[in-house]
Amino acid sequence: MTEREAGIESTRIGDELARMEARLFAGRRREQETFAALLDDPVRRQAVVHLYGPAGIGKTWLLGRLRLLAAERGVPWIACDLQYAVPTPAGVAAAIGDALRDREAGCDEADKAAEQGGVDSQLSEATAAIVRTLNALAGERGAILAIDAMEHGAALAGWLRGALLPALDRRVLVVLSGRHAPDAVWRDSPAWRSLGLEMQLGALSPQEIAAYMDRVGMADPVLRRHAAAWSGGIPLLLSRFAAQPPGREGFPDLAPLADDWLGGSGSPALRRAAWHASLLRVFDFDMLCAACGEDVPDPAAFAELLRLPCTIRDARGWHLHELAREALQAEFRAQRPDAWRAARERCIAGCAERLGRERDPQRTSRLLLELLYQLADSRLRAVLCASSDRRAHRLEALGAGNYPEVEAYLERRRTRPRRKAQSFVDYERDAVHTLDMNAAEDAERGRLAEAADWLALGLDAVQLLRDDEGRMIGLLAVIPIHRDTLGMLSSRPVTRAYFHTLTPAERLALAVPPETPAGWFIRMIDAEDTADARARSELIQEALGYLASGGLVLCSTPHPFYRELLLSIGMEEVHGAGHDDYGPGHRAGTYAADMRRGGLQAHMRKLIQRRGGQPAAQSLPYDFTGREREVAGYLLHGLTNPDIAARMYVSEIAVKKHVSSLLRKTGCANRGLLMKRLAGYEELLARR
Structure with missing residues (x-):
């Protein structure tokens, strides 16, 4: 029985791979829409697309998606990958010629060119041959020449600009994909700049990540x-x-x-x-x-x-x-x-x-x-x-123009609260820390925020976080402490508890002119997306910068995640400044770091001394044998298996067995993870 008779569709493995990759592809909507518009533009105002981004960002994956868009429109796609082609004009011309022959595009001219004698003559003829074939292939629909892995072809830029591209028909769209941004000539030349379009790829958004995880x-x-x-x-x-x-x-x-x-x-x-x-x-x-x-x-x-x-x-x-x-x-x-x-x-x-x-x-x-x-x-x-593409996010001060947007943002917190669970990874310790906030807590934070107060006082330290499309995705509210804000701070929920603990003299010391605040009260840090740890990280880092202000820095929170974070940067809980403003069962402390009068240097010395005085681990959390402890200690000092075998007077096979046992007992998949897991136990392992 044939495959067709059995109801099995006969396809190539490559076809099935392409279909699977298409099903799994997530994100890059803007890039796809931009490229589709280029394909549909009969004038082809841009002749060169520069697609770039770091390793692993998905450039080749996106090229596959763009190739499908071209195929849907009947536009031929000619691909050249510089990982496999010789990165010289002759080598690239040969690779493009091979790709054209694979399409059965009648590249006899390229074959003839390869037979010409002399390096200069051969190069000129080879380039001319592929130009003629690409221009003929473009016809009425156009054609795409896609060169991937351009990081291997930096020396080709002169040939591309001086020989190949100028000779191509405007219906041929060239896509240059690599890790590097376009060089200075592409950007500085008004002519090439007008003919080029840059697509810089960044990290996937939380929504795109979620879509990918759904697909897998x-x-x-x-x-x-x-x-x-x-x-x-x-x-x-x-x-x-x-x-x-x-x-x-x-x-x-x-x-x-x-x-x-x-x-x-x-x-x-x-x-x-x-x-x-x-x-x-x-x-x-x-x-x-x-x-x-x-x-x-x-x-x-x-x-x-x-x-x-x-x-x-x-x-x-x-x-x-x-x-x-x-x-x-x-x-x-x-x-x-x-x-x-x-x-x-x-x-x-x-x-x-x-x-x-x-x-x-x-x-x-x-x-x-x-x-x-x-x-x-x-x-x-x-x-x-926490990974954050800072080029894609921007902070914007609160003002009359965006105040309605802030109020609408807070109203969503009050009326449509959601549970927020944002995870942060410590790669060094292979540990995850999650800020988990239920919907009721989210609603309470929205209820207690007073954007009208912030606007009335002209607090430009209240900032909106916007994404690359201009949407408001977060809010940082930091209230300066001076004579004009003392009344509000002393009477509003969350902030009032601290100011009620002050003596008249302490309060007077804070009643300074607005131009030189005595300090800052970090009032609110909020990221709207329930899982966007990157946005929250950026806001937290912005807030931490106020420690360098040379003033009194305050923050009040009932959440254990933030409480531990504040203690880790050296802030101390203020006695008598606790409150229940966040509701029953959500007791909040107020934390302070006084950087006035040279306090920043003293604060940093305290942190450095505290780090040096951290107690060492008292016991190993794994049941290692004496020999396993010895091998683990040597591993932490960077020794190889042969080195360890020589030190212990045993065979390399014995060392491998001990390493395998260490991996099994710690649940690690490889030596790198094992060393991260054991970091901090050096002294215990040295006691043997």
């Missing part, structure tokens, strides 16, 4: 939260999380992805510079030198680091993409644990020293956040590491 059948709400938080919306990482066997503990190891983020570079100097940069949220050459210690980075390696697609420059300075930072740090920690610990200590010392002499308020705020990151416990580190 991930139904468990806890797993969904953890997948969204761990992946940061990076499609490759979402796919790896979804591929984990059911019931497996922990997350996939990030360390093997380090090579991808480094663009496949084998330079030891670049890897060393990237490892140390991964310890810092924001870096410059001086901070990197401080982290490296005596092993000062080569300026050439630093320049190469800045050119990596995962290195981003924004208002904060240079920084690695959040997940590149975690992957590189995981590799650093796994391969050189002692060097990693020493470098972190140097980061703390260098940051504290710069903070002590900094006078610029904005730089002080950034350095403070950097130091808090270096000193952070697991919860704070998870919040500060």
Whole structure:
């Protein structure tokens, strides 16, 4: 019986793969709509589409989707992948010629061109041949030439601009996909800029992440939260999380992805510079030198680091993409644990020293956040590491124009509250911390917020968070403390409890002119999406910046997640300033950090001393044998199996058995996760 007689449709494996990928594809609606509009535009105002983004962001996946859009319109798609083609004009011309021949497009001219003698002649003829064929193929419908993995073809830009593209018919649309943004010539030339269209891919939105998880059948709400938080919306990482066997503990190891983020570079100097940069949220050459210690980075390696697609420059300075930072740090920690610990200590010392002499308020705020990151416990580190595409979000001060929007936002909190469960991942400890707020708590926060007061007092420290489409997705309300706000703060729910504890002298000290507030009351941090940890992280980080203001910083909350967060940054509960304004059973404390009169330096010294004085773990939470403890200790010091075997006078097979037992007892899938799980138990493992 044939397949057709049995009712089985005969297809190629590639066809089935394409169908499955189409079913699983989620997100990128705007990019698809933009590309469809280009295909439908008979004038083709843009001739070149620059599609770019970091490793794992889904460029190739999106190209497949765009190819389907072209196929639906009968537009031929010619693909060239520079991972497999020789990245020279001759090599690319040959690869495009092969793709055209695969379409049976009559590329005899390319065959003839390949027979021509002489390098220059061969190159010119090969380019001319594919140009003639592409232009003929375009016909009335047009054609697409898509070149993927452009990060391997940086040297091709001159040939593309000077030879290939100018000769193509306007009906041929060229898509250049890679990790790097278009170079200066593409952007600086008014002509090329007008003919080009940039599509920069960022992380998937919470809604797009949810759609993908629906498609792969991930139904468990806890797993969904953890997948969204761990992946940061990076499609490759979402796919790896979804591929984990059911019931497996922990997350996939990030360390093997380090090579991808480094663009496949084998330079030891670049890897060393990237490892140390991964310890810092924001870096410059001086901070990197401080982290490296005596092993000062080569300026050439630093320049190469800045050119990596995962290195981003924004208002904060240079920084690695959040997940590149975690992957590189995981590799650093796994391969050189002692060097990693020493470098972190140097980061703390260098940051504290710069903070002590900094006078610029904005730089002080950034350095403070950097130091808090270096000193952070697991919860704070998870919040500060939450992936956030800052280029896509913007803060906007409250004013008469957007006040109705803020009031509508708060009204939704009051009348349509929802449970919020936002998870934050500490990649270093492989731990998840979840802010879980039920609908009743959400409603109460909306009820107690007084946007009319904030507007009447002209509080520009009350800020809306908007996404890349301009929608309001969050709210940060920080109330300055001065003579004009004291009355409101002393009479309104949530804030009044603290001010009722003040003596007349203490109150008088706060009655300062509005131009120089005595401090700040962090009144509200809210993200509308029930699972958007990235937006909440951004608002929390903005609020933490007020610690650098040199004033009194206050916050009141009944929620244990926020309470632990405030205590971790050194704020202390104020005696007698508790209240029940959030309702019965929701007792809230008020927490303070007084940064007045040089308090910032004293506060930082306290945090550094507290970190140094943290009690060590008293017992190991695993039932290891004596030999297993010994192997674990050697692993934490970066020794390989042969090194451990030599130290213990046993065979490598015996060491492998001990490592397998350690993995089984700790529930870890690999050595990288095992070392993260055992970090902090070095002294206990050394006692043997």
